[in-house]
Amino acid sequence: MDVNAIVVGNAASGAAYFNGAGKCRACHNPDTDFKGIGARYDPFVLQGRIINPRGGRGPIRPSTVRVTLPSGQTVSGRLVAVDDFSVTMIDDAGVRRSLSRDNEVPKVEITDPYQAHLDNLLKITDKQMHDLTAYLVTLK
């Protein structure tokens, strides 16, 4: 498979999407974090990272979590793992803590730094994905 053959979009339209409807500019900048990104990744990988940016060459940025105990006390920190019955974090004091969960108790609120990409899954069109890929490959 020729990975360059997947570049079928319009780079100018991709730039417009990047700076407009896609709201990419809220977190990314072609002159800073995205400088040279078209040289760091081939188009196939780049297109995948547009949709799911986790698992690139950099570390995955952790989610943060805030747990509100029945007493009203809150515990916050960096999320390590969560499932239906426990949540594990490195709390703000640097201590690893695991808390049991029973249905909705305690209350667990998670903030995902990649949430905008998740929200985009239901919205982005194939044309927008193609155009954005064509734009990002120009950022050499």
Next chain:
Amino acid sequence: MRSLPRLLSVTIVFAAIALAQPQLDQALLGKPPVDSWPTYHGDYSGRHYSTLSQINQTNVKNLGLAWLYRANTNPQGAETGGSVPESVPIRLGPGALAGGLLKSTPLLVNGVLYFSAPDHAWAVDARNGRQIWHFFWKTSGGDHIGNRGLGMYGRWLYLETPDGYVVSLDAETGKERWHKQIADVRAEYFATSPPVVIRNHVIVGLSGDALDVPGWVESRDPETGEIQWKWFTTPRAGEPGIATWPDPYAAEHGGGMPWQPVTYDPDLNLIYVTTGNPNPVYRGDLRKGANLYTASIVALNPDTGKIAWYFQSSPHDTHDWDAAQVPVLFEMDIDGTRRKLLAQASRNGFFFVLDRTNGKNLVTKTFVESPNWFKGIDERGQPVPNPDKDSQPGGTLISPNNGGAANWTPPTYDPDTELLYLNTAQGYEIHYQYQTGGPSFGSSGHTSQAVGGLEASLRAIEPRTGKLRWVHKYAGTEWNPPRPEHLGGLLSTAGNLLFAGAPGGFLVAYNPETGRQLWHTSFDRDMSNTPITYMLDGVQYVLAAAGDTLYAFRVQQ
């Protein structure tokens, strides 16, 4: 001259042996499972519902381990059979696990559990988890993605093998009685399905879409193994449905593997077959048309193999979404009339309810939010695919992903709540077709990359409308929702309980009305089969497998 007492004792011994025979009373097959679980689905309906209520919302919190059995896959000491003198290297398909991943739903007959894995079958004492026998099949190859269970007739068991055979075993000893070839492994066929016994028919199906080969369902004689009838899942020249293919050659090479067990309505004398995706898998341009009867629900007469009606869940599928998900049979009042219904939550994200007497569609509705590949619903209630969402050189973002919004593991229908429950996923993939011209076979010229997803969740669906009663989103499943079948199947009971696997290796009991968690236990990996329940010596058990181990639970006093 023999004394009378000796004769009596001999008679008593023979009587005891006769009682110990692992005979299955065939009359049990059509009834709700209580002190047996004699078919893959428990009964013929595919509901995975038990009328037992000893374990209920009051005492489920005290459910604890009764015993466990770790599957012994060592050929040493096993009864052996096979198509070759020695076993040959095997190919582990996706989701397989060397050493035996138990995807099998056990049978329970007269206090003995019978279950399987690729190349293996076991009999285990249901009272204590002790192995009675182990059968090992010396394979000639084949995809070892999984084996989902056994069928039983009288004292005989039926096992399908990765190299395309159906094997009959003596349930008493595990010794092979005979084996018959269903399909040739050299054409990339393999077999995973539990045979379903209907009177004197053993209904078997097969798998494989790596090559463009025909698919079929067949019925075999339970005593001799000889073929009684064979129904091809795609039409031949001159047959109804051939106009949905470019030509008879494309139809004959169009796949449509029926790789899941059938369900059965004894009153209508119809079996419900679900079929796989068409071939070539992604090159829809080489097989323009609806491609009947691939990705379909088909009603057949089990005595003749003649088709009664069909409904196509994924017309002209181009995303590897077979419609092999369980066709669940139940009755329900609709507008004051008791109706015989069939429901399927299909891999493509659509929930269908049909009148199972004639295949007429009553409900078509997506059961997750992410499906983005269709542009409407046709007059038969079938989704209309959007051709723009076929695989393209520049990539198309598709949901569901290959794992499907649902997959092969059984949902459950609870007649008390009148809801259908299943594990779902909303994964995404980008599909690429990098060779758009010339011939193709299997999945050639195509690739895809997984790009995460929204979530995985347990969902309760109202069959009258297709609306969701409740959704339980599994925590932490954003970005990497597990394939639904990797959480196992579901079970509901008259104890007002719903049992389901959850990500992280949990087996959970829920309130089926609300989705509230009532009890859970954890394994060292995700649940891999479908839980069953039965009464033995006055005690209700719940069984589930995770990885290579079968776990039995009962209420601890």
